[in-house]
Amino acid sequence: MKGHTFWNDLKNYKVIxxxxxxxxxxxxxxxxxxxxxxxxAFKKYDYAGGIFGSAWxxxxxxxxxxxxxxxxxxxxxxALYNIAFITVNNALQIFAAIMLFEVGGKWFRKITQSALFxxxxxxxxxxxxxxxxxxxxxxxxxxxLLRGLGLEPVDIYNTPAYWPYILVIVAAWKSLGYxxxxxxxxxxxxxxxxxxxxxxxxxxIFQRIMxxxxxxxxxxxxxxxxxxxxxxxxxxxxxxxNMVGNNGxxxxxxxxxxxxxxxxxxxxxxxxxxxxxxxxxSVLGFATIMTVNYAVRKxxxxxxxx
Amino acid sequence: MKQLDRKIFSAIxxxxxxxxxxxxxxxxxxxxSSSLTEESKIITxxxxxxxxxxxxEAYSILFKYPQEMINAYLVTIGVTATGTLLGLxxxxxxxxxxxRKDFKWRNKFSFFFFFTTxxxxxxxxxYLLIVNYLDMKDTPMALIVPMMLNVFYIIVMKSFMSSIPxxxxxxxxxxxxxxxxxxxxxxxxxxxxALATIGLFLALAYxxxxxxxxxxxSDENLMPLQYYLYKMLGNMDGMRKAMMGAGAVxxxxxxxESLKMAMTVVATGPILLxxxxxxxxxxxxxxxxxxxx
Numbered sequence: 153m154k155g156h157t158f159w160n161d162l163k164n165y166k167v168i169x170x171x172x173x174x175x176x177x178x179x180x181x182x183x184x185x186x187x188x189x190x191x192x193a194f195k196k197y198d199y200a201g202g203i204f205g206s207a208w209x210x211x212x213x214x215x216x217x218x219x220x221x222x223x224x225x226x227x228x229x230x231a232l233y234n235i236a237f238i239t240v241n242n243a244l245q246i247f248a249a250i251m252l253f254e255v256g257g258k259w260f261r262k263i264t265q266s267a268l269f270x271x272x273x274x275x276x277x278x279x280x281x282x283x284x285x286x287x288x289x290x291x292x293x294x295x296x297l298l299r300g301l302g303l304e305p306v307d308i309y310n311t312p313a314y315w316p317y318i319l320v321i322v323a324a325w326k327s328l329g330y331x332x333x334x335x336x337x338x339x340x341x342x343x344x345x346x347x348x349x350x351x352x353x354x355x356x357i358f359q360r361i362m363x364x365x366x367x368x369x370x371x372x373x374x375x376x377x378x379x380x381x382x383x384x385x386x387x388x389x390x391x392x393x394n395m396v397g398n399n400g401x402x403x404x405x406x407x408x409x410x411x412x413x414x415x416x417x418x419x420x421x422x423x424x425x426x427x428x429x430x431x432x433x434s435v436l437g438f439a440t441i442m443t444v445n446y447a448v449r450k451x452x453x454x455x456x457x458x
Numbered sequence: 459m460k461q462l463d464r465k466i467f468s469a470i471x472x473x474x475x476x477x478x479x480x481x482x483x484x485x486x487x488x489x490x491s492s493s494l495t496e497e498s499k500i501i502t503x504x505x506x507x508x509x510x511x512x513x514x515e516a517y518s519i520l521f522k523y524p525q526e527m528i529n530a531y532l533v534t535i536g537v538t539a540t541g542t543l544l545g546l547x548x549x550x551x552x553x554x555x556x557x558r559k560d561f562k563w564r565n566k567f568s569f570f571f572f573f574t575t576x577x578x579x580x581x582x583x584x585y586l587l588i589v590n591y592l593d594m595k596d597t598p599m600a601l602i603v604p605m606m607l608n609v610f611y612i613i614v615m616k617s618f619m620s621s622i623p624x625x626x627x628x629x630x631x632x633x634x635x636x637x638x639x640x641x642x643x644x645x646x647x648x649x650x651x652a653l654a655t656i657g658l659f660l661a662l663a664y665x666x667x668x669x670x671x672x673x674x675x676s677d678e679n680l681m682p683l684q685y686y687l688y689k690m691l692g693n694m695d696g697m698r699k700a701m702m703g704a705g706a707v708x709x710x711x712x713x714x715e716s717l718k719m720a721m722t723v724v725a726t727g728p729i730l731l732x733x734x735x736x737x738x739x740x741x742x743x744x745x746x747x748x749x750x751x
Binding site for chain 1: 744
């Protein structure tokens with residue numbers, strides 16, 4: 153009995169618990185305490201009163217957020233962009249991984265893989281600069297090309313309609329190398345006997361990919377997509393902010409929850425509404441993860457995240 | 459006939475891979491060549507793939523008064539080195555504790571960490587905590603501490619350490635080694651591939667970070683490189699002032715467009731030079747992670 157009491161455990165695990173202490177303190181401070189800070193969304197925040205001294209104002213912050221007309225727009229944009237990113241990025245990465253695996257010699261493979269990985273290493277600030285370089289109205293490469301062909305230049309930074317395409321392309325471009333390596337690793341793990349068996353059965357290369365490679369990639373795809381779906385209401389702030397910044401002309405097509413929350417907090421200093429939008433985002437995200445995880449669990453217990 | 463499908467497939471493969479590779483590299487060449495093109499040529503003909511009028515003026519202006527740029531470099535190097543080392547130490551120590559199979563509460567602690575990826579208080583409480591309660595605004599701490607630990611890295615590290623045979627830990631225990639000693643002397647040396655991978659992830663995140671600076675830094679002496687670049691790109695007047703403040707007598711017009719690109723090149727340089735070597739470790743690390751699932 154003695155060895156099983158709580159205090160004895162505490163003594164036994166003393167060093168391990170001490171080793172966990174910094175990380176526990178970190179997440180308590182930077183993750184759990186901010187969760188308690190959700191009360192700000194229900195308060196009329198003023199700096200003198202702080203989080204707990206400010207007066208309550210019920211659901212007013214949420215009412216402002218939903219009545220501003222921004223709520224629907226930013227939620228729709230966030231979700232649609234993420235759905236597009238998940239579909240396009242994964243399809244392209246799987247395609248590139250299969251091609252890299254099946255085609256070419258060692259050197260060709262090395263060089264192309266390095267090239268695909270390059271965009272992953274640079275910051276969104278630099279990507280923003282490159283986009284400006286390409287898309288700028290007066291001197292951008294795209295417009296220089298159009299003028300050279302005798303066509304009308306397009307004012308891309310003033311036209312919301314182009315941006316869904318541009319952002320999807322940029323997201324695919326930046327993540328291509330990283331995702332390709334993930335899938336390449338999964339393909340390399342496929343049992344070669346399966347390929348040999350397919351060969352003996354007379355499968356051509358296209359059949360081989362459809363019948364052996366793709367089905368074997370399925371588990372990896374599920375895990376990566378699951379993780380991505382859980383974040384469907386989170387916008388990649390670095391990307392949207394550096395590509396679009398505070399260009400209000402484009403907001404109808406480019407504003408996502410994260411940029412909206414940032415703007416309300418820093419630019420318009422509307423702390424209450426910003427917090428309310430943040431809570432709305434967290435609750436939506438949590439509900440999505442739980443639903444998706446529950447559905448996957450029902451379908452196949454081993455594939456669920458938790 | 460068996461060869462025909464192979465040939466068709468290879469043709470598709472080569473063409474599409476070469477196309478994708480070119481699309482990935484092309485923008486970088488454009489930036490470098492624009493930074494080396496004469497300003498007047500950019501104004502009339504736009505940014506160019508191959509400089510038709512070669513000029514290093516942008517770089518000579520940039521390097522004439524490099525104080526601010528050098529300062530930003532030093533901030534970034536300092537933050538990256540400190541953050542990566544601290545982060546790596548804390549991540550591996552936490553992962554070690556969670557990987558110990560004889561630690562009864564490890565699932566409880568794992569969930570404590572994992573839950574923070576499911577639900578969060580959002581930007582506002584986090585921001586107010588750091589600015590109003592921890593007083594980190596305009597301190598190097600604001601650039602280092604918030605990014606130090608990441609649940610995903612802890613999980614990757616933990617799953618690597620779990621694959622180290624339990625017998626090693628047990629025999630060390632019999633020899634009388636304590637937990638911390640086992641972690642430092644045995645587990646860390648055996649975890650080099652995981653440490654290299656997570657270390658690279660952390661270093662890249664710190665090097666490319668501008669978000670924490672955007673939120674927390676207004677002191678110009680504490681601006682990291684990417685944020686400095688962001689500021690300069692968005693504000694050419696600021697750039698002019700920086701040049702003049704550094705003692706430049708601006709007699710001729712500053713070539714803003716090529717200067718923007720030269721700044722981008724200088725701020726990206728080290729990453730572009732290091733990346734072919736570093737990439738290999740990333741690929742190895744990701745491969746290990748992917749196979750483990």
